[in-house]
Amino acid sequence: MEAFFGNWKLVGSENFEEYMRAIGWAEEVIQIGNVVTPVLSIYQDGEKLVMKLKTSLFSSEKSFVLGEEFDENFAGQKYRSVINLDGDKLVQTQKWDGKTTIQTRKIQDGKMILTMSYNDTVAVRTYEKMAD
Numbered sequence: 001m002e003a004f005f006g007n008w009k010l011v012g013s014e015n016f017e018e019y020m021r022a023i024g025w026a027e028e029v030i031q032i033g034n035v036v037t038p039v040l041s042i043y044q045d046g047e048k049l050v051m052k053l054k055t056s057l058f059s060s061e062k063s064f065v066l067g068e069e070f071d072e073n074f075a076g077q078k079y080r081s082v083i084n085l086d087g088d089k090l091v092q093t094q095k096w097d098g099k100t101t102i103q104t105r106k107i108q109d110g111k112m113i114l115t116m117s118y119n120d121t122v123a124v125r126t127y128e129k130m131a132d
Contacts, residue, residue: 001085003107008040008127011111019116019123023101029075032057040112040127049083 020030036055043050045063052061062081064070069082072094079094092103101118112127 003088004042004090004105004112005044006042007130008042008112009130010037010039010125011128012126013123014125015121015123016116016125019118019121022121023099023118025075025077033075039130 017030017034020033025033036057038053038055041050041052041054048063048065050061050063053059060074062070062072064081064083067082067084069080072079072081077096079096081092081094083090083092085091088106090105092105094101094103099118101116103117104115106113106115110129112129114125114127116123116125
């Protein structure tokens with residue numbers, strides 16, 4: 001789990017616009033999603049894990065316990081989520097309005113690879129760890 005801790009900057013993105021469209025995000029959110037370069041911070045705060053996403057235009061934060069469902073709000077949408085550690089992967093299941101997405105984070109060659117899946121649409125976002 002500790003391998004995920006730190007600050008990660010987005011350095012690559014594949015098929016993200018198609019993913020945002022598939023899950024039904026508003027056009028203005030899609031346009032923002034295409035231009036921002038987020039920094040994702042992951043750390044432990046007591047028994048909870050925290051993920052903070054920061055961009056030049058917005059920020060968001062989620063705090064959770066592995067394996068326990070929690071509510072989150074992102075891009076104007078409310079989700080019911082659960083994040084589990086599956087071997088060396090963090091696997092998040094998000095549900096809303098009868099829809100389900102799976103987001104899998106893994107460390108590979110010193111980078112964090114985020115694979116986002118909704119039905120047949122898959123996006124891959126690559127993050128590099130920043131110096132502390």
